[in-house]
Amino acid sequence: MALLEIKALNKSYQSQxxxxxxxxxxxxxxxxxxxxxxxxxxxxxxxxxxxxxxxDSGEIIFNGENILKLGRKSLRKERANxxxxxxxxxxxxxxxxxxxxLHGRFGYKSTLQGMLGVFSEEEKERAFYLxxxxxxxxxxxxxxxxxxxxxxxxxxICRALIQDPKLxxxxxxxxxxxxxxxxxxxxxxxxxxxxxxxxxIVNLHQVEVAQSYSNRIIGLNxxxxxxxxxxxxxxxxxxxxxxxxxxxxxITV
Amino acid sequence: MMGVAYIKxxxxxxxxxxxxxxxxxxxxxxxxxxxxxxxxxxxVFDYTGFHLTSALKETVANLQTMFLTPxxxxxxxxxxxxxxxxxxxxxxxxxxxxxxxxxxxALLSAENLSNQAVAKVIKTYVAFIRxxxxxxxxxxxxxxxxxxxxxxxLGMLFHSVAYLVKAFSESFEEVDKGVLxxxxxxxxxxxxxxxxxxxxxxxxxxxxxxFLRFEINFSVAVAMGxxxxxxxxxxxxxxxSGFYFDLREVGFITYCILLVAIILEVASTxxxxxxxxxxx
Amino acid sequence: MLADQTRLSRKWQHIFLLIIVCCFTxxxxxxxxxxxxxxxxxxxxxxxxxxxxxxxxxxxxxxxPDIMLKLVxxxxxxxxxxTIAAFISFFLGIAGSTTTRRNGLMxxxxxxxxxxxxxxxxxxxxxxxxxxxxxxxxxxxxxxxxGTVGFxxxxxxxxxxEVGLKSFEALTATxxxxxxxxxxxxxxQALPQMLSWVLFMIETNIxxxxxVGILTGTGIGYTFDLYYKTLNYExxxxxxxxxxLTVIVIELTSNRIRKVIL
Numbered sequence: 121m122a123l124l125e126i127k128a129l130n131k132s133y134q135s136q137x138x139x140x141x142x143x144x145x146x147x148x149x150x151x152x153x154x155x156x157x158x159x160x161x162x163x164x165x166x167x168x169x170x171x172x173x174x175x176d177s178g179e180i181i182f183n184g185e186n187i188l189k190l191g192r193k194s195l196r197k198e199r200a201n202x203x204x205x206x207x208x209x210x211x212x213x214x215x216x217x218x219x220x221x222l223h224g225r226f227g228y229k230s231t232l233q234g235m236l237g238v239f240s241e242e243e244k245e246r247a248f249y250l251x252x253x254x255x256x257x258x259x260x261x262x263x264x265x266x267x268x269x270x271x272x273x274x275x276x277i278c279r280a281l282i283q284d285p286k287l288x289x290x291x292x293x294x295x296x297x298x299x300x301x302x303x304x305x306x307x308x309x310x311x312x313x314x315x316x317x318x319x320x321i322v323n324l325h326q327v328e329v330a331q332s333y334s335n336r337i338i339g340l341n342x343x344x345x346x347x348x349x350x351x352x353x354x355x356x357x358x359x360x361x362x363x364x365x366x367x368x369x370x371i372t373v
Numbered sequence: 374m375m376g377v378a379y380i381k382x383x384x385x386x387x388x389x390x391x392x393x394x395x396x397x398x399x400x401x402x403x404x405x406x407x408x409x410x411x412x413x414x415x416x417v418f419d420y421t422g423f424h425l426t427s428a429l430k431e432t433v434a435n436l437q438t439m440f441l442t443p444x445x446x447x448x449x450x451x452x453x454x455x456x457x458x459x460x461x462x463x464x465x466x467x468x469x470x471x472x473x474x475x476x477x478x479a480l481l482s483a484e485n486l487s488n489q490a491v492a493k494v495i496k497t498y499v500a501f502i503r504x505x506x507x508x509x510x511x512x513x514x515x516x517x518x519x520x521x522x523x524x525x526x527l528g529m530l531f532h533s534v535a536y537l538v539k540a541f542s543e544s545f546e547e548v549d550k551g552v553l554x555x556x557x558x559x560x561x562x563x564x565x566x567x568x569x570x571x572x573x574x575x576x577x578x579x580x581x582x583x584f585l586r587f588e589i590n591f592s593v594a595v596a597m598g599x600x601x602x603x604x605x606x607x608x609x610x611x612x613x614s615g616f617y618f619d620l621r622e623v624g625f626i627t628y629c630i631l632l633v634a635i636i637l638e639v640a641s642t643x644x645x646x647x648x649x650x651x652x653x
Numbered sequence: 654m655l656a657d658q659t660r661l662s663r664k665w666q667h668i669f670l671l672i673i674v675c676c677f678t679x680x681x682x683x684x685x686x687x688x689x690x691x692x693x694x695x696x697x698x699x700x701x702x703x704x705x706x707x708x709x710x711x712x713x714x715x716x717x718p719d720i721m722l723k724l725v726x727x728x729x730x731x732x733x734x735x736t737i738a739a740f741i742s743f744f745l746g747i748a749g750s751t752t753t754r755r756n757g758l759m760x761x762x763x764x765x766x767x768x769x770x771x772x773x774x775x776x777x778x779x780x781x782x783x784x785x786x787x788x789x790x791x792x793x794x795x796x797x798x799x800g801t802v803g804f805x806x807x808x809x810x811x812x813x814x815e816v817g818l819k820s821f822e823a824l825t826a827t828x829x830x831x832x833x834x835x836x837x838x839x840x841x842q843a844l845p846q847m848l849s850w851v852l853f854m855i856e857t858n859i860x861x862x863x864x865v866g867i868l869t870g871t872g873i874g875y876t877f878d879l880y881y882k883t884l885n886y887e888x889x890x891x892x893x894x895x896x897x898l899t900v901i902v903i904e905l906t907s908n909r910i911r912k913v914i915l
Binding site: 170172196197198199200202203204206208210211212213214215223224225226227228229231234235237276279280283289 | 819820822823824825826827828829830832833834836837838841842845
């Protein structure tokens, strides 16, 4: 059975369609890229999956349950199974790296435990283990705002990994990073899928990055799904479809 | 596992996730300090003639009379309208004259436009004036000029100037250094630099600070009417509450003041939205 | 061309604004019969008078302990009013902020409370409360408290909006509950800014407390009023000087604290 199945998903903001009849499935262990021009609805699509944005209609079957029908408690449980990595890292800048990583455990705690910041020794050791894996353990007690962008994004990945998720959603994870850091982050994401078997859905706007890292690519244009296939199938014809005919000449990858 | 070397543990062997720093200690210290002072305050308060239950009951009843049945008894609608006008007039005068004076003083006290020593002197002087509550200025001027609008405007003017000099000079100091240098290198004089570089890039800030001060001056003018005999709606409020004990009139006057204040606030947010859309 | 046109219309806008301001000023002058000439004259007169009369004599120092007592009462009142107002505003701010609001009704309510509390001047609150609470510290305390709630709620909402949105989203995505997100992401990040506003309000409230004191007969304001009305100008000078010192010390202290925490 597929890990994630999206059927006839629709979303509009004030009568403007952002997503129109989106259908696709994602298998366990896939590394899927979503490409498209800005404003195509990539970000909204990702946020519909963990309901940071409420979809208007359709179905999102994750882990055998329809996410859109879940009550508050079960939604929380499923959100704990879905990690998320953001373009601007979305850490709490004034807190330490280790505190930010441990924020990923809130989904498993009672409100009071979370508010008091009660974490078990195993959780803390796991956090250190993950920081070491991503090569930033020496910064564990630094405040996040003292770290470079690439380092902050690695903290963001640790926060997602400590959730023990089945799926990680990455919203433009490298859009604010320099080329070197971008490569480091993409390599880590790729190894997460390959070594830990965690499924990744990554929004990207660089077609060449999508082609070199993913198993499969989805192309969005103005809220419509215009491409869905293995990365080698994405030729210049489809790139034109995704980015629109006018810009075809500009995207000669 | 290599990461172990970086783990810090407390005395009991648990892993730390916070590491104390100066900022956190300061924040905690402030919160504790404020809490303790607050408790101390309630211990030393003077509770003369205060009974909690009756005071609360009375307040609720009074507020009901005031705000649910507002009415005018000692003067007419047109009179009320006129008194609001007087209060607004006091605010307008002190703000407009204050802004003009503050503009020149601020030019002299902006560190990138003026002599360091002069700037320092003006800034210290202004800080000193700001530290005195407006009502004390008004009362002190009242001895020399007599109670009334002149003393009120002068007293409010002092405070407005002090406030605006600080705001204006900070805006001036934010003007891009490169722009000033570019103009100076073309041989432009001091006034030319001010008119062609400083003013265009700070005008909207100056206007928005001035309008903000106008908002403040309106409530100051109400206060001066009540506490320093400056007339206007504030004085009527003082008379209604302290002299006639007419709750319904107090309610009516409060509504008048609230209405004007809200109109001013909405106007100022609209102005900000228009001139500083990026900050919204 | 277009740039020229907008510059031209800008220029007209400014001239238009200037004319309006001039009109208003003129109306204002007529309305309160403000006399420029007399007021210009009265500044040096007032200055001279201040130099002649506002001398703190040895005799005045005998009043010093009494004055200090009232001053301390005023400071305590301002701090207490600000602290308790901050506590209330904290919840109102969270309920009203665009980032952390949960339902429109609560948000509208908290914004409404803040707006009314802020826009009715402190003096009006003092006079309203005086009617039922009588002449004691609590009246002054409550008047300052209400105004402060109005101001701080708006300031807190802005502080929360400024810092909160991104981490709010990220923590919600991990499955954290609303209160976990508030206490572990939003508050830690917004706290320094919020405390900076609290310090600002303490400064402001000490100045307002003088005014409120004159009306409600409490604290340093009452002392000032008493000496002023009995023409004891030496004592007036001493009171004024002490108020200036207090405000400046508090301003300098909070500036230093701000440098550390922001």
